[in-house]
Amino acid sequence: MAPIRVLLADDHPVVRSGLRALLESLPDYEVVAESPDGESAIREAQLVRPDVVLMDIRMPGIDGIEATRRLRAAVPETAILVLTMFDDDDTVFAAMRAGAQGYLLKGAEQVEIDRGIRAVVAGEAIFSPGVAQRVLGYFAASPAAGSEPFPELTTREREVLDLVAAGRRNQAIAEELFLSPKTVANHISSIFVKLAVADRSEAIVRARQGGLGGS
Known part of the structure; x- marks a missing residue:
């Protein structure tokens, strides 16, 4: 089986090196590129065509949400798994609307990151437990037809x-x-x-x- 090819997009070198070490300690992974910002993530993804991008949200220049949106248009075959410390509703739903297939929080265990990557590469959606509960709650509480349009807006x-x-x-x-x-x-x-x-x-x-x- 060919390894899962991963691009790491995060503006902190220590985080990128930690993720690289984590993935290289597992079977079936190859880190093919690293990017410190959204612009270079878009450029590198088009060059190396990874199976998945591990995408931070807050980065200089083009942030992870805009980078996700552009990557979904430019390399739709590449899955995007957000890995961030931000779990507020606005950020979570903006990432989903931009096309992210998964949303994990930094601090996730190795097994959770491994499972998350494999899930999005297989075309599934995956969320950290707390995020998943809020996503389900959001859709359960969505207004019925005929109510105010665009309930996500104030x-x-x-x-x-x-x-x-x-x-x-x-x-x-x-x-x-x-x-x-x-x-x-x-x-x-x-x-x-x-x-x-x-x-x-x-x-x-x-x-x-x-x-x-x-x-």
Whole structure:
């Protein structure tokens, strides 16, 4: 059986060396590249075509979520397993929407990392126990059809998205909602991440599909 080819994407050299040592102590693994940031992870993945990328979230430049999104488009055959210290809902769901197949927390035992890699390479989804409980809880608590669209957004973000979909520019939105233009821009950035959209036009399409933009 050919070894599982792994790319390590993490901005901490000590973490990368620890992961390399961990994987090299197990059968069936080959670390084919290391990257200290999202941009180089994208570049290296296209060059070496690994079976899986172990992806950190917080990295300089392009972060792990954006790198995941771009990698899913550029090398869709490569699985992505997030390995991070962040387990807040926004980060977890943003990674899932970007295309990550698994989400583990740093500090996971060797057996859990081994199982996680093998699972995502086999096309399965895997999460750390605490994350899995919250994912299940999120879907169990999702509003029924006919309720507010885009439940992942806050009320204010939904108001901003409604105005974006209606064709308002940031300054006009700021004036209508009595916010600063910077606050509006921050809300829009958060909306892009939560809806996994790349730009304003894609956000408008999603919003109108959800019934917003009639203002």
